[in-house]
Amino acid sequence: MPKPRNIAAVKEITALFKASNAAVLTEYRGLSVAQITNLRTALGPDTTYAVLKNTLTSIAAKEAGVTAFEGQLSGPSAIAFITGDPVEAAKGLRDFAKSNPQLIVKSGVLDGRAISAADVNALADLESREVLLAKVAGVLKASQSKAAALFQAPLSKTVRTVEALREKQAGAEAA
Template identity: 40%
Template sequence: MAVKEAKVKAVEELKDKFDRSSAVILTDYRGLNVADITELRRKLKEQGIEYKVAKNTLTRIAIKDFDYDLDEFLEGPTAMAFSYEDPVAPAKVLTDFAKIHKELEIKAGVVEGKVVSKDVISELAKMPPKEQLLASAVGAIQSPLYGIVGVMQGTLRNVVYTLQAIQDKKAS
């Protein structure tokens, strides 16, 4: 009975993680030693990403209510990186780590509710970080505003100079 309760709890936990995640990336970690996995977990945790090893059968049960099918990727040992905010961050960390540690294989992922291939994950890894994208967007919005403010300041400055000249002329 205790084993069944543990499995039910594990399924509910996985279901919750999938539900809250903006991105989940499935990996095969065969060949990585404990030190490598610890290093990977540390790098992921620095970015707010959770790395979890789960049984494929429990994962299948957990995602049965979602609109995506991961059956073909749930073969062999599977660990999943769950990102709750930035969908690009796990792709970056895992891709960079896999360049150094060839044993880590990225299988596939789920980004914003859509199943994506490892090729799409590689493309995501090339994107700039979320903060940089937001800064670019803010800069693009700000630049026309600065132009308008500059024009208005120039116009106001001219009005002030004209009024000052009129006042100086009346005074003399």
């Protein structure tokens, strides 16, 4: 018979899985409490880094429909539940792991699809959502400016041609 606190914990973890658009499974063996606190700060306010019991996490993942962590929940495991920009969280994990090699990224799930540790690192190499949106906006603005210049070109060319004809006619009448 499951204990009421375990049932509540499974419900809470399931809710975290369902509310997140990404989650990254890590192994934190050898990290101190202070280092884990620093990691939580580095991940930002849109990411919840939780040290969880493997059996409860496995049950909650199944209930949430997440199959990415099957067979990987062993040893000291923690999951970063990401509700914001997954690129920023992946960068936080990568940068923290560079200075703290005890943190090992095992795998993840992004928008319901399983991703490997290499995919998490590739995600960290992307530019942030805001930068990518700014680049798209710049391209769109440049395209609009080119289109406006293209539409104005025939009109200005016509005006120059008419003006040249007027000058030629005025020169012919004066002679």
